Amino acid sequence: MQDDLLVVGFDLEARREVHVAEREPEHWKRLGYGGTGQLVCFYCFHGFEAPAGTRVSLVTRGRLGGKVRRHFAHPPGQAPAGGHGPETVWHITTKHLLAAWARSRPGVDRVRLEQWTEDRDRRADVEVLLRDGTKIALEAQRKLMTDDGWRARHRDYARQGVVDV
Ligand SMILES: [Zn+2]
Known part of the structure; x- marks a missing residue:
C-alpha cells in the first residue's frame, strides 16, 4: 500500500x-x-x-x-511542504479499510467509524456490533505497542464488555 x-x-x-x-x-x-x-x-x-x-x-x-x-x-501548490505524515495517513486509511471490511462480513449488524477527535480517549477506531450483541473494537496499530500500553487498553475495553482486536 x-x-x-x-x-x-x-x-x-x-x-x-x-x-x-x-x-x-x-x-x-x-x-x-x-x-x-x-x-x-x-x-x-x-x-x-x-x-x-x-x-x-x-x-x-x-x-x-x-x-x-x-x-x-491537494491542488498544485496547496500541499504542505513534505506532504502529510505517512504514519497518520496510514492510520486513517487503515481505519476506513477495516470498516469497509467489517461491513462486508456476515453477522455484522452495525459498523461505526470513529470520527477523529483531538483528545482520543478510549474509543475504538472502528466499532463493530454483531447481530448476537457482541461488541468488537478494531484498532489499526502499526507501531510496536508496549505490553503495558496494550494491557491498559485491553483492560479498559474488557471493562466495557468489548472484545478488542
Ligand atoms: Zn492536506
Whole structure:
C-alpha cells in the first residue's frame, strides 16, 4: 500500500470523513476543487502539517483500471511542504479499510467509524456490533505497542464488555 496516497477526505457539509471509494469520481469532483469546495483535505483541516481548520479543497485523481488507484490530492501548490505524515495517513486509511471490511462480513449488524477527535480517549477506531450483541473494537496499530500500553487498553475495553482486536 502506498502510504502517501490520500484516499480519505472531509466533507464540510456532512461533517464527516469520506473515503474516495464510497462514490464515483464525478461526485467528488462536484464537491471538490472547482466545485462546491466542501470536500477538503482531512489532514489539513484536522491540524496535521497545517493550522487546524485549514480548508484545502481536493482534486480527485486516478481512473478505474488505471496505473494509479483513485485518490484525492491537494491542488498544485496547496500541499504542505513534505506532504502529510505517512504514519497518520496510514492510520486513517487503515481505519476506513477495516470498516469497509467489517461491513462486508456476515453477522455484522452495525459498523461505526470513529470520527477523529483531538483528545482520543478510549474509543475504538472502528466499532463493530454483531447481530448476537457482541461488541468488537478494531484498532489499526502499526507501531510496536508496549505490553503495558496494550494491557491498559485491553483492560479498559474488557471493562466495557468489548472484545478488542
Ligand atoms: Zn492536506
